[in-house]
Amino acid sequence: xxxxxxxxxxxxxxxxxxxxxxxxxxxxxxxxxxxxxxxxxxxxxxxxxxxxxxxxxxxxxxxxxxxxxxxxxxxxxxxxxxxxxxxxxxxxxxxxxxxxxxxxxxxxxxxxxxxxxxxxxxxxxxxxxxxxxxxxxxxxxxxxxxxxxxxxxxxxxxxxxxxxxxxxxxxxxxxxxxxxxxxxxxxxxxxxxxxxxxxxxxxxxxxxxxxxxxxxxxxxxxxxxxxxxxxxxxxxxxxxxxxxxxxxxxxxxxxxxxxxxxxxxxxxxxxxxxxxxxxxxxxxxxxxxxxxxxxxxxxxxxxxxxxxxxxxxxxxxxxxxxxxxxxxxxxxxxxxxxxxx
Numbered sequence: 136x137x138x139x140x141x142x143x144x145x146x147x148x149x150x151x152x153x154x155x156x157x158x159x160x161x162x163x164x165x166x167x168x169x170x171x172x173x174x175x176x177x178x179x180x181x182x183x184x185x186x187x188x189x190x191x192x193x194x195x196x197x198x199x200x201x202x203x204x205x206x207x208x209x210x211x212x213x214x215x216x217x218x219x220x221x222x223x224x225x226x227x228x229x230x231x232x233x234x235x236x237x238x239x240x241x242x243x244x245x246x247x248x249x250x251x252x253x254x255x256x257x258x259x260x261x262x263x264x265x266x267x268x269x270x271x272x273x274x275x276x277x278x279x280x281x282x283x284x285x286x287x288x289x290x291x292x293x294x295x296x297x298x299x300x301x302x303x304x305x306x307x308x309x310x311x312x313x314x315x316x317x318x319x320x321x322x323x324x325x326x327x328x329x330x331x332x333x334x335x336x337x338x339x340x341x342x343x344x345x346x347x348x349x350x351x352x353x354x355x356x357x358x359x360x361x362x363x364x365x366x367x368x369x370x371x372x373x374x375x376x377x378x379x380x381x382x383x384x385x386x387x388x389x390x391x392x393x394x395x396x397x398x399x400x401x402x403x404x405x406x407x408x409x410x411x412x413x414x415x416x417x418x419x420x421x422x423x424x425x426x427x428x429x430x431x432x433x434x435x436x437x438x439x440x441x442x443x444x445x446x447x448x449x450x451x452x453x454x455x456x457x458x459x460x461x462x463x464x465x466x467x468x469x470x471x472x473x474x475x476x
Contacts, residue, residue: 140166140170141169141170141171141172141263141265142166142169142170144263145169145263146162146169148231148232148233148235149175149231149233149235149261149263150162151211152208152211152212152231153175153208154204154207154208154211156204157183157194157197157208160183160194160195160196160197161175161194163195164185164194164195168185168187171187171188172185172186172187172263173186173187173188173262173263174186174260174261174262174263175194175259175261175263176191176258176260176261177200177205177208177258177259177260177261178200178257178259179200179201179202179205179258180199181199181200182194182197182198182199183197205256205257205259206256208259209256209259212229212231212237213229221251221252222352224239224253225250225251225252225253226328226352227239227240227253228328228329230333230335230340231335232335232340233264233333233335233340234264234329234332234333234334234335234339234340234341235261235262235263235264235333236261236262236264236329236330236333237259237260237261237262238259238260238261238262239253239256239258239259239260240253240256241253241254241255241256241257241258242254242255242257264333265299266299266302266303266341266342267299267303267435268303268306268342269303270300270302270303270435271300271303271304271306271307273437274300274426274437274440275307275312275315276315277424277426277440277450278304278426278440279312279315279317281316282315282317283317284308284320284370284394284396285394285423285424286389286394286395286396286422286423286424286443287304287395287396287397287422287423287424287425287426288395288396288397288398288399288416288421288422288424288425288426288443289301289396289398289399289426289428290398290399290401290403290406290407290413290425290426290427290428291398291400291401291427291429292400292401292402292429292430293400294430295428295429295430295435295436296435296436297398297428298330298331298374298398300426300428300435301331301374301396301398302331302332302341302343304372304396305322305331305343305347305372305396306342306343306344306347307344308320308322308344308370309321309322309343309344309345309346309347310345310346319344319346320346320369320370321346321348321366321367321368321369321370322343322344322346322347322348322368322369322370322371322372323347323348323349323350323362323363323366323368323370323371323372324343324348324349324350324371324372324373325350325353325355325358325359325362325371325373326349326350326351326352326373326374327352327353327354327355327358327373327374328374328375329351329352330374331349331374332347332349332351334349334351334352337351348362348366348368350362355373355375355376355377355378355381356378356380356381356383356384357384358373359371359373359381359384359385359387359388360387363387363388363391363393368393369393369394370393370394370395370396371385371388371393371394371395371396372395372396373397373398374397374398375398375399375400376397376398376399376412376416377399377400377412378412379415381412382412382415382416382419382421385397385416385421386419389421395421395422399413399416401413401427403427403429403438404427404439404441404446404448407425407446417443417446420443421443422443423442423443423444424440424441424442424449425440425441425442425443425446426439426440426441427439427440427441437450
């Protein structure tokens with residue numbers, strides 16, 4: 136079955152969760168805009184904004200969003216049961232069928248000093264899920280040696296495509312890569328924020344491969360230990376390593392004979408010693424390969440691949456992976472309403 140056009144996915148999987156008036160305005164957009172849309176942002180008292188890779192704009196015909204309109208959208212998104220989605224609300228996002236994520240903010244309800252839930256929702260950010268099959272094609276050969284995968288860390292600033300690259304790397308490692316003599320591996324994904332597999336009711340909405348098991352919504356450190364005990368993985372994958380507890384859990388997995396693939400925030404090789412978590416990862420020698428990404432040729436640009444043991448570069452070049460959530464250039468306005476960027 137050929138892949139569906141992004142505009143069709145938008146129509147079938149996202150637009151139905153909005154008010155009828157917003158549905159009508161979005162359906163009237165030119166197909167080029169709908170195909171390149173990344174985010175829909177709703178804010179009470181302000182017009183609806185559309186976000187693309189290189190600009191944002193007011194939804195043509197959109198006026199200030201009213202409180203009742205926001206409440207109607209929330210009814211549709213939660214299927215009229217806010218209570219049933221309380222845990223997701225506490226995390227600040229709800230996942231829709233198809234893996235589309237609705238980030239939300241409003242009034243925090245505290246319990247014992249921690250956020251229990253959110254009420255009076257004032258802003259929604261609907262992030263459209265886009266999987267880029269083949270995003271790892273140009274880098275995977277640097278991560279496999281003699282038919283074995285080498286534990287890999289993907290490093291970049293936010294929005295540079297590292298999760299897109301991670302997702303496709305998981306898919307390929309799970310499926311196997313015959314041209315590299317790499318067999319398919321059992322992979323456990325610890326997906327704390329539902330961004331890798333985009334699970335909906337426990338089912339991955341993204342293709343993460345036939346031998347992949349997903350633990351959705353668990354804290355990374357705890358989740359890594361859980362899958363290590365219960366799923367006998369050959370590779371553990373997770374996103375955005377950010378604490379010493381994460382590093383300890385990854386180290387425990389590594390000494391158990393499991394290989395790792397993960398991401399971390401960082402601006403480049405110079406950041407390796409500047410950021411405490413990255414410095415700790417290097418100190419423990421957890422990763423044999425470190426891949427740096429940037430925006431040099433648009434999101435998803437592979438800057439360099441380093442040997443994680445001696446920190447010597449194996450490859451340095453501005454190489455686009457040909458994808459990433461934002462690797463799309465849009466015409467600047469197309470004679471529609473207001474444009475920024």
